[in-house]
Amino acid sequence: MQISVIGLGYMGLPMAAILARAGHTVVGVDINPATVAAVNAGVCPFSEPGMAELVREAHASGRLQAVAVPQVADAFVLSLPTPVDHATHRPDMTFVEAGSASIAKVLKAGDLVVLESTSPVGATVANCQAVIERLRPDVAGKVDYVFCPERAIPGNTLHEMVHNDRLVGGLTPAATARGVELYKSFTKGEVLPCTAAEAEMVKLVENASRDVQIAFANELSLACHQLGLDVRRVIALANHHPRVNILQPGTGVGGHCIAVDPWFIIDAAPDVTPLMKVARQVNDGKPFWVTKMIESKVEDAVLSLGKKDKVKVACLGLAYKPDVDDLRESPSITVVEKLAQNAALDLLVVEPHVQTWHTESGLGLVALKDALAQADVVVGLTAHKVFKELPAGALAGKVVVDACGVFYNRVDVTWDVSGFHGRGASL
Numbered sequence: 281m282q283i284s285v286i287g288l289g290y291m292g293l294p295m296a297a298i299l300a301r302a303g304h305t306v307v308g309v310d311i312n313p314a315t316v317a318a319v320n321a322g323v324c325p326f327s328e329p330g331m332a333e334l335v336r337e338a339h340a341s342g343r344l345q346a347v348a349v350p351q352v353a354d355a356f357v358l359s360l361p362t363p364v365d366h367a368t369h370r371p372d373m374t375f376v377e378a379g380s381a382s383i384a385k386v387l388k389a390g391d392l393v394v395l396e397s398t399s400p401v402g403a404t405v406a407n408c409q410a411v412i413e414r415l416r417p418d419v420a421g422k423v424d425y426v427f428c429p430e431r432a433i434p435g436n437t438l439h440e441m442v443h444n445d446r447l448v449g450g451l452t453p454a455a456t457a458r459g460v461e462l463y464k465s466f467t468k469g470e471v472l473p474c475t476a477a478e479a480e481m482v483k484l485v486e487n488a489s490r491d492v493q494i495a496f497a498n499e500l501s502l503a504c505h506q507l508g509l510d511v512r513r514v515i516a517l518a519n520h521h522p523r524v525n526i527l528q529p530g531t532g533v534g535g536h537c538i539a540v541d542p543w544f545i546i547d548a549a550p551d552v553t554p555l556m557k558v559a560r561q562v563n564d565g566k567p568f569w570v571t572k573m574i575e576s577k578v579e580d581a582v583l584s585l586g587k588k589d590k591v592k593v594a595c596l597g598l599a600y601k602p603d604v605d606d607l608r609e610s611p612s613i614t615v616v617e618k619l620a621q622n623a624a625l626d627l628l629v630v631e632p633h634v635q636t637w638h639t640e641s642g643l644g645l646v647a648l649k650d651a652l653a654q655a656d657v658v659v660g661l662t663a664h665k666v667f668k669e670l671p672a673g674a675l676a677g678k679v680v681v682d683a684c685g686v687f688y689n690r691v692d693v694t695w696d697v698s699g700f701h702g703r704g705a706s707l
């Protein structure tokens with residue numbers, strides 16, 4: 281089948297490459313010229329395990345190419361951003377609407393349009409079908425529309441995109457059947473037919489459920505700290521109960537999904553979603569609490585180190601979760617930006633998964649070994665493997681603050697009762 285994937289980002293490009301590997305002829309479309317050029321050179325423009333090889337192979341097979349403007353195809357898969365407006369907490373569907381308008385020009389009767397972007401309930405009709413039919417009344421009723429949410433996780437995208445179960449919700453039973461056929465052509469998981477509205481809501485529910493559960497763990501971390509208890513130990517012991525499964529607290533919640541999608545439900549049903557709203561606020565508040573805690577430990581460090589000049593604080597990790605290069609909505613960045621406003625601190629920011637990053641004030645990245653060599657205080661913000669595997673003694677003499685569990689159970693750190701901060705020792 282001739283398939284066009286609109287949007288070649290973290291989800292769209294893996295989808296395009298997997299479809300090409302499954303034997304389809306795929307044309308990817310992106311408004312970013314650098315992305316188009318990279319794909320046409322057989323290069324994946326972002327870091328994701330297995331993607332460099334897959335894009336190279338898909339391109340070499342002749343079944344994957346990229347263009348800037350949509351061309352005629354049999355099926356169109358929209359994988360476009362759906363951010364939230366931070367001021368109003370309302371979904372921003374402008375990318376989906378622009379992508380829908382761009383394919384309207386080349387659509388023909390009998391085509392299939394799949395919206396994969398995480399979207400509010402009703403979006404397949406309101407932000408996709410309606411946009412297309414306004415521009416192309418001649419194809420109204422002659423194109424099949426399906427909503428199929430993407431459930432893969434960065435860091436394991438290729439495996440999950442093929443092995444996860446998929447929801448395929450058409451606007452009509454015939455559309456659902458066509459969508460099921462398309463996804464069965466490459467999916468090893470179950471393909472579950474449903475309505476478009478169900479599929480839209482289920483995707484939001486999945487992420488809202490994670491958000492609420494993480495908020496519980498984050499709230500516990502504050503309570504345990506106040507009560508002089510190690511939250512990770514408390515959770516580990518509680519999880520021995522056969523029906524308790526508490527998640528781990530962290531620096532906060534980030535990324536393009538969990539920190540965003542619950543708002544799409546809250547926005548649509550504000551009177552009946554107090555729990556989801558408070559969970560969002562708890563998770564959004566966590567990096568500010570972490571910042572305050574770091575600052576108080578730095579004050580201790582100043583006293584104990586007898587420092588008169590600025591305290592050097594190594595901040596380890598900017599990505600929103602371990603072992604990825606994705607900085608979107610990252611709570612670690614919130615912490616670093618807040619700490620950067622403290623004139624008493626000299627920050628050494630480490631993020632091994634990205635090449636460049638800087639603030640408007642010129643704060644940039646430092647290599648891990650240089651940061652460790654200079655730092656008075658070492659703060660774990662994102663639990664990257666490379667930080668977990670620091671050799672024994674690497675934190676010797678440093679004040680250590682662990683916001684994300686990256687140093688948990690290190691025997692070369694003398695921890696306080698909360699397990700949140702301590703002092704590194706040489707073994």
Ligand SMILES: NC(=O)c1ccc[n+]([C@@H]2O[C@H](COP(=O)([O-])OP(=O)(O)OC[C@H]3O[C@@H](n4cnc5c(N)ncnc54)[C@H](O)[C@@H]3O)[C@@H](O)[C@H]2O)c1
Nearest residue numbers: 287288289290291310311312359360362378379397398430
């Ligand atoms: N990244 C994830 O972990 C993840 C997981 C599941 C679902 N999702 C959802 O998938 C969707 C896409 O997310 P992503 O992370 O791949 O986004 P992304 O920002 O990585 O990629 C989007 C791409 O679309 C391109 N684009 C924007 N407007 C365009 C247009 N009009 N025409 C063509 N290209 C256009 C951008 O240049 C970019 O390359 C979102 O709705 C997101 O919520 C993301």
